[in-house]
Amino acid sequence: MDSRRLGLAWLTLGLLWFLIGIAWVPSTKLYQQGLIVLFWLPAVWLSWTQRRFFVDVWRIEKPLVVALFALLVWAAVSVIWTAAEEPVREAKRLLYVVFFLLGMVLVGCAPLRMTAVLQWAGLGLALAASAALIYHYGVADMPWAWRVVGLGVLDHPIIGGYVFGMALIWWSCLPPRRTSLRLAWAAGLLMLFTFTVMTQSRGVWIALLASVLLMPTWRAGRAGLIMALLLVVAAIVGFWLFGEYVVARGTSYRPEIFAASVGMILDKPWLGLGLGSEYQVKALGRMFDHTHNLFTHVALELGLPGLVLWLAIWGRSLAIAVRERDTTLGNMLIGLWVFCTMALLFDGANLWDSPRPEWFLTWLPVGLAMGLMGVRAPSKCYHPRLLTCERSLP
Template sequence: MGLAWLTLGLFWFLLGITWISSTKLYQQGLIVLFWLPAVWLSWSQRKYAFEVWRLEKTLMVALCALIVWAAASVIWTAAEEPAREAKRLFYVLFFLLGLVYVGSIPSRVVSLLQWAGFGLALAALAALVQHYGFENKPWRWRAQGFGLLDHPIIGGYVFGMALIWWSCLPPRRTSLRLAWAVGLLMLFTFTVMTQSRGVWIALLASVLLMPTWRAGRAGLIMALLLVVAATVGFWLFGDYVVARGTSYRPEIFAASVGMILDKPWLGLGLGSEYQVKALGRMFDHTHNLFTHVALELGLPGLALWLAIWGRSLAIAVRERDTTLGNMLIGLWVFCTMALLFDGANLWDSPRPEWFLTWLPVGLALGLMGLRAPSKCYHPSLSTRERSLP
C-alpha cells in the first residue's frame, strides 16, 4: 500500500509540474502523496534502505556528508530564516529515499516514466496550440508551458528531459509506436520553440553522444536527424541566434569565481542571497549550479556535490545494459549541460529545478533496486524487458 501511494506521489511530481497551476497546491500534493509515504517506508522498510546503503556506500556517504555540511552552514548563513532553509534539507532527503523505494520495482519505474512522458507530450502540444493558436502569438515569440513551467528556459529543460527519457522507453506494441513518435515530435518542437540556446546545446550534446552508450540504429538515427535539424535551423535562424550573444555567461562565471575565492572554505552559507556583478549589471545567481554550490557551501560543498554527481553517472554506466541505466546516462549528460548554463539552486523547495538535480541522483539510487534484494519485486532483466508495454 505504501509503495503504491509513493508511486502515485512520484507521478504527481512528474506531471503536476505542468498540469497543476498553483505552486502551493503542487507542493501540498507532494507532502501528502510522496513525503508521508516516504517517511513511513523509511521506518517500515528500513532493512531495504540499509541494504542499499551497504551496496552503495560511496554515493550514500557523500549525500549524507553534503546534507550535514549544508545544515552546519546555517551557523554562518546570512539567510533571513535559517530554520526554514534547514527544513528544505529534509525535503531532499525524503525525496531521495522515496526514489530508493520506488526503484525496488524497476518495471514500475519504467511504466511510470512512460506514462509521465505521454502526459508531458500532451502538455507540450497543448501549450503550443494555446500559445501560437488560440493566443495567435507570432512564431518568433518564445514558447512557454503551463503551471510551474510557464518560463521558456525552465520549461524547455523539463520537456527536453522528457524527450530524452521517452526516446529511451519506446513501447513494444506496434499500435502505440505512432503515438510515441508523435509525442516525441511535440516535445522536440516545444524545446526548439523555447528558443533557449542552453536547452538546444543540452539536447544536442545528449543526443549526439547517445550512440556511444546506446547500441543499435535507433540512437544513431536520432543523432543524425538532430544534426540535420540543427543544421537547417542554424541556416534559417543563425543570424538571430548569434545576435543574442553569450548572455553574459563568461562574464558571470569569471565574477562568480572571484566571489568564491573571497570565501573558499565556508562559503556564504545555506540559503544566503547574493548578486553577481558582471559588466555593470547585477544577476541574482551564477547561472551555473557548480559555481553556485561553491559560492553557497564553499569548496568542500562543491567537492561533495561533484562526488554525488559523478557517482550517479558511474552507477548509470555500470547498469547501462538495463533500460533505466541506459536512459539515465542520457539524462545525466543533458542535465550536466543544463546546469552549466542555467543552474540556479540546489536546496530550494520542490520545483522544476529538481528535475535537473535530484531526480537523476534519485534514479541512480533507485537503480540499486537491480542489486538489492526486495521482498516486493526483484525480476531478472529479461523478465523486466518482457513486462514493458
C-alpha cells in the same frame, strides 16, 4: 491488499504527481502540497517499515550514500554562518531532498514499475507540450517568433524547455512494445522536440544536442545513430533559417558571470556564504541573482568542501548509470545525466530550494541512480512479483 503494496501504489502516484503535475498544476504551492500528501508521507512511512532494506542499500553503495550524508550535514552546519533571513526554514528544505531520495529508492527497487511511471509521465508531458503549443500559437495567436512557455508551473521558456527536453530524452528510451502505440509515441516525441525548439533557449538546444549526439556511444544499435543524425540535420536547418536570432543574443553574459563568480568564491573558499544566503553577481555593470551555473553556485554557497561533495554525488550517479547501462533505466539515465550536466553548466540556479522544476535537473538523476542501487539490495522491500530485475526491456 498488503500494506506494503498499498504504500508502493501511494508512492507511485506521488512520483507521477512530481513528474506530470509540474506541467499541469496551476501554482507552485498546490504542486508542493500535493507532494507532501502523495510522496513525502508514504516515503517516510515505508522507509521506517523497510529499515532492513535501506541497511542493504547502504552496504551496496556506500560511496554515494556517504557523499549524500556528508553534503546534507555540511549544508545543515552552514546554517550557523548563513546570512539567510530564516535559517531554520532553509535547513528544513534539506528534509525535502531526503524524503524525495528515499521515495526514489523505494520505487526504484521495482524497475518495471519505475519504467511504467516514466512512460506515463512522458505521455503526460507530451500532452502538456502539445497543449502549450496549441494555446500560444493557436488560441492566443502569438507570433512564431515568440518564445513558447509551458502551462502550470512551467511558465518560463528556459526551465520549461529543460523539463520537456528531459522528457524527450527519457521517453525516447522507452518505446512501447505494441507497434500500434509507436505512432502515438513518435507523435509525442515530435511535440516535445517542437516545444524545446520553440523556447529559443540555446542552453536547452546545446544540452539536447550533446546528449543525442553522444547517445550512440552508450546505446548500441541503429536507433541512437538515427536519432543523432536526425538531430544534426534539424540543427543545421534550424541554424540556416534562424541563425540570426541565435547570434543576436550573444553569450548572454555567461563568461563574464562565471569569471565574477569565481572571484566571489575565492573570497570565501572554505565555508562559503552559508545555506540559503542571497547574493548578486556583478558582471559588466549588471547585477544577476545567481551564477547561472550550479557548480559555481554550490561553491559560492557551501564553499569548496560543498562543491567537492556535490561533484562526488554527481560523478557517482554517472558511475552507477554506466554500471547498469545494459538495463533500460541505466541506459536512459546516462542520457539524462549528460543533458542535465550541460543544462547545469549554463542555467543551474539552486540546489536546495523547495520542490520545483529545477529538481528535474539535479535531484531526479540522483534519485534514479539511487533507485538503480535498490534493485541490487538482497532484502526485497515488496512482493517478489513486483521486483523483476530485467536487463533490458523490449
